[in-house]
Amino acid sequence: MFVKNCWYVAALAAELGRTLLARTIAGDPVVMYRTEAGLAVAMLDRCPHRLAPLSLGKLVGDSLECGYHGVSFAPDGRCVRLPGEERIPPQFCSKTFPLEERWGFVWIWLGDPALRDDSMLPQDFRFQDEPGWCPMSDHIHVSAHYELLVDNLLDLSHEAFLHMNTIGNTAVAETPARTTLDGDRVEVLREMPDCTPPKLFVKAAGFDSNIDRYQRLSYKSPCYVIIEVRATPTGRPDDPTRLIWWVLNALTPETESTTNYFWGLPRQFRQDDTALTDMLRAGITRTFEEDRQMLEAQQRVVVQVPLDSRTVYTRADQAPGRARSMVAAMLAREARAAAQATEKRSDEAA
Numbered sequence: 001m002f003v004k005n006c007w008y009v010a011a012l013a014a015e016l017g018r019t020l021l022a023r024t025i026a027g028d029p030v031v032m033y034r035t036e037a038g039l040a041v042a043m044l045d046r047c048p049h050r051l052a053p054l055s056l057g058k059l060v061g062d063s064l065e066c067g068y069h070g071v072s073f074a075p076d077g078r079c080v081r082l083p084g085e086e087r088i089p090p091q092f093c094s095k096t097f098p099l100e101e102r103w104g105f106v107w108i109w110l111g112d113p114a115l116r117d118d119s120m121l122p123q124d125f126r127f128q129d130e131p132g133w134c135p136m137s138d139h140i141h142v143s144a145h146y147e148l149l150v151d152n153l154l155d156l157s158h159e160a161f162l163h164m165n166t167i168g169n170t171a172v173a174e175t176p177a178r179t180t181l182d183g184d185r186v187e188v189l190r191e192m193p194d195c196t197p198p199k200l201f202v203k204a205a206g207f208d209s210n211i212d213r214y215q216r217l218s219y220k221s222p223c224y225v226i227i228e229v230r231a232t233p234t235g236r237p238d239d240p241t242r243l244i245w246w247v248l249n250a251l252t253p254e255t256e257s258t259t260n261y262f263w264g265l266p267r268q269f270r271q272d273d274t275a276l277t278d279m280l281r282a283g284i285t286r287t288f289e290e291d292r293q294m295l296e297a298q299q300r301v302v303v304q305v306p307l308d309s310r311t312v313y314t315r316a317d318q319a320p321g322r323a324r325s326m327v328a329a330m331l332a333r334e335a336r337a338a339a340q341a342t343e344k345r346s347d348e349a350a
């Protein structure tokens, strides 16, 4: 079960073009493309005629023509061609989804379009677009439930074990983090003074001494984990050798056991250094590949043994626990609203 009245990242903006892109998002099959003018379009990947996937069709101008019997739909879902029929019944239309293109990502609203709320977009993703920042983004597929990915990012003590060749150092496991609730967000702050710099930090910023490392995580329900990262030589916060970046994580559920993991890593130092960008991309890709392998192995276990059957909890489990409660509350709100709507409909019919 997935929250529907929220935004999910559906694609990197660069992924969408004049070729049909089929993607399952929170259990819903979706087909996406751009109009000739470049506007992004998303439709349910299911032809209303005989339910063939529309992604097997083709684009004719701005319309999507089903590959089975040639019925065509305009970007707003209206049927514009019904071969062999003169009259097109007005109800013959394909379901479309609101999209919002921002900060290099395409966001989709799968729920009730009347409830669309742009203030629910995680604003921290704006650093991908902000002057003075160098953007970087990509996407990986992970065969694990998206909440396992949220857990992973909200407990970064794992960096000290899984990512010692890139972003891990021992301080990240040994320094207790402070978890707080701030409205609809969970925040986790970890300050690590005078610690050994992780290998990737040395390569990126050229540290030759210990560093003061700062890590602030912010979780926004249901699937966003935003990480602010700063590192400077110990005791010298204004030293020109410093590392400032954000790790923007959008964990879009695909199915109950798979996730499309979109990430951004805007940085605020050596912005024009393309060799650094390439090196960082390789380092981050390696890091997330390490996560992917662990998460997929964990997923294979949790389908046999539910995660909440465990009896051991650590302090670092606090934030993932809060995040899961927030998702459960969102799901319960949507279930209540759906039950009320059904009740109202049956009262009206009676």
Ligand code: FES
Residues within 6 Å of the ligand: 047, 048, 049, 050, 051, 052, 066, 067, 068, 069, 070, 071
């Ligand atoms: S199933 Fe699409 S036109 Fe028939």
Ligand SMILES: [Fe+2]
Residues within 6 Å of the ligand: 152, 158, 159, 162, 163, 287, 291
């Ligand atoms: Fe990780």
